[in-house]
Amino acid sequence: MEQFEKISIPSDNTLTVERAIANLQQTEDLGDRYYAAWWLGRFRVREPEAIDALLAALSDEANRSPDGGYPLRRNAAKALGKLGEPRVVPALIRCLDCSDYYVRESAAQSLEMLGDPAAIPPLLKLMEGGIEAAQFVPGKPHLVQPYDAIIEALGTLQATAARAQIEPFLEHPVSRVQYAAARAMYQLTGESAYGERLVVALEAPDLQLRRSALMDLGAIGYLGAAKPISETLAENSMKLIALKGILDTHLRERSIGGNRAALSAEALEIMDLMDSLL
Amino acid sequence: MTEDRVRELIADVDRADSADGVLDAVKALSAAESTDAIAKLIEVLGYNNPGAAVAAVDGLVAIGEPAVLPLLEQLDGYNYGARAWAIRALAGIGDPRGLEILLTAAADFSLSVRRAAARGLGALRWQELERGGIADAQTRALETLLETTEDPEWVVRYAAVVGLEALATAPTLSISGLPIRQRFEEMIATEVEPSVRARVGLAIERIEAVTPSQGAGVG
Numbered sequence: 330m331e332q333f334e335k336i337s338i339p340s341d342n343t344l345t346v347e348r349a350i351a352n353l354q355q356t357e358d359l360g361d362r363y364y365a366a367w368w369l370g371r372f373r374v375r376e377p378e379a380i381d382a383l384l385a386a387l388s389d390e391a392n393r394s395p396d397g398g399y400p401l402r403r404n405a406a407k408a409l410g411k412l413g414e415p416r417v418v419p420a421l422i423r424c425l426d427c428s429d430y431y432v433r434e435s436a437a438q439s440l441e442m443l444g445d446p447a448a449i450p451p452l453l454k455l456m457e458g459g460i461e462a463a464q465f466v467p468g469k470p471h472l473v474q475p476y477d478a479i480i481e482a483l484g485t486l487q488a489t490a491a492r493a494q495i496e497p498f499l500e501h502p503v504s505r506v507q508y509a510a511a512r513a514m515y516q517l518t519g520e521s522a523y524g525e526r527l528v529v530a531l532e533a534p535d536l537q538l539r540r541s542a543l544m545d546l547g548a549i550g551y552l553g554a555a556k557p558i559s560e561t562l563a564e565n566s567m568k569l570i571a572l573k574g575i576l577d578t579h580l581r582e583r584s585i586g587g588n589r590a591a592l593s594a595e596a597l598e599i600m601d602l603m604d605s606l607l
Numbered sequence: 608m609t610e611d612r613v614r615e616l617i618a619d620v621d622r623a624d625s626a627d628g629v630l631d632a633v634k635a636l637s638a639a640e641s642t643d644a645i646a647k648l649i650e651v652l653g654y655n656n657p658g659a660a661v662a663a664v665d666g667l668v669a670i671g672e673p674a675v676l677p678l679l680e681q682l683d684g685y686n687y688g689a690r691a692w693a694i695r696a697l698a699g700i701g702d703p704r705g706l707e708i709l710l711t712a713a714a715d716f717s718l719s720v721r722r723a724a725a726r727g728l729g730a731l732r733w734q735e736l737e738r739g740g741i742a743d744a745q746t747r748a749l750e751t752l753l754e755t756t757e758d759p760e761w762v763v764r765y766a767a768v769v770g771l772e773a774l775a776t777a778p779t780l781s782i783s784g785l786p787i788r789q790r791f792e793e794m795i796a797t798e799v800e801p802s803v804r805a806r807v808g809l810a811i812e813r814i815e816a817v818t819p820s821q822g823a824g825v826g
Contacts, residue, residue, distance in 0.1 A: 566718070573761070
């Protein structure tokens with residue numbers, strides 16, 4: 330999968346794989362550790378020593394934010410999602426119980442990327458209390474749980490049994506959460522009504538929300554969104570990524586990969602739209 | 608459209624106090640297709656307002672040739688976002704005076720600049736060059752585009768395929784299209800991204816439609 334593909338490290342980069350691993354293993358310089366955790370994920374460094382050092386960083390106690398958060402754990406959890414190493418799943422599942430919201434959010438996102446259905450029950454546990462419990466934490470810019478990340482993960486992990494728990498979140502007051510629910514419901518049911526909800530969101534007044542609807546539509550590959558995506562007001566780079574998501578899904582469903590004799594009318598239309606955005 | 612009217616439309620852009628307001632004003636200014644609007648439209652490329660930038664690029668492309676020099680002159684002072692938009696405008700106009708900047712831009716740091724350059728390199732209006740200069744310009748574009756098909760970013764490779772297809776099907780093609788065909792055959796076998804591979808398949812189909820069957824565009 331593309332998300333786990335190796336990324337070549339520019340020769341003028343400030344770090345090397347060995348240096349980054351060493352920086353993460355040491356405990357003197359918190360800044361170096363923090364940066365190394367991000368860097369190892371960024372460049373998809375899959376060496377066992379890198380994975381071990383990232384796993385160790387998940388229980389770090391030294392790097393604390395003023396409000397009691399665990400910045401290094403957040404970075405390590407994020408990085409582990411990018412490395413495609415299945416043995417880290419249990420450790421990421423344990424992170425879902427961390428007191429730091431952002432660690433839980435990163436863990437949920439990484440569990441989604443790793444695609445192991447073992448994460449479904451612990452993710453569902455965070456949804457306990459349903460939409461009534463899904464309130465803002467007083468004085469914080471976030472809800473009690475990272476619902477959008479959790480719901481997106483449940484959709485991607487094909488947690489069909491979670492439909493009843495996810496559906497009420499279509500009406501959650503936070504748009505991001507609504508979109509996550511629409512995205513997951515589409516993935517779990519294939520019903521176009523859920524895709525259409527995201528198409529409507531492409532007209533949201535706020536650019537951030539339009540971007541997020543774009544990414545959701547690309548992620549689920551909803552064919553009906555191709556034209557509206559090309560027309561929404563957002564950066565062409567994001568529209569192209571979303572359209573590629575739709576084209577990839579379409580090609581996969583028709584299993585025609587590079588078969589030049591069998592490009593469908595839909596594929597041609599998506600490519601025309603993509604060409605016009607280059 | 609009178610000069611006064613264009614001045615008013617420019618003032619509307621300056622007066623707009625929301626992203627949507629700027630967008631509407633830029634659309635109106637673009638639709639004027641007036642050379643008096645060039646400087647303001649170029650300025651809009653530097654706002655952090657993608658919708659307005661799209662509209663400004665459309666406007667500059669519609670104005671065409673007169674916008675080329677002002678765009679080239681201001682290219683260096685841009686941030687990366689604005690540069691990408693300016694190169695899109697140059698690519699859309701297709702004026703061969705943009706060749707040098709597009710060749711350089713194909714190796715830019717920013718992927719959206721490389722993407723716009725790759726698309727633009729294939730779509731230059733070669734017929735505007737002196738006849739003797741066409742083959743040389745096309746050879747340089749071809750070499751750069753072939754390199755660009757190996758870019759680490761899928762979207763840049765995709766754009767290179769679109770550029771190569773445009774070059775291979777240009778009525779003024781004065782060089783052999785064979786390297787393009789060969790590279791496309793390789794990509795069908797090696798390209799990892801299904802979407803890019805599908806686009807290569809389409810390009811091959813379209814090239815075959817305009818060139819004799821075994822011809823591979825030898826000219």
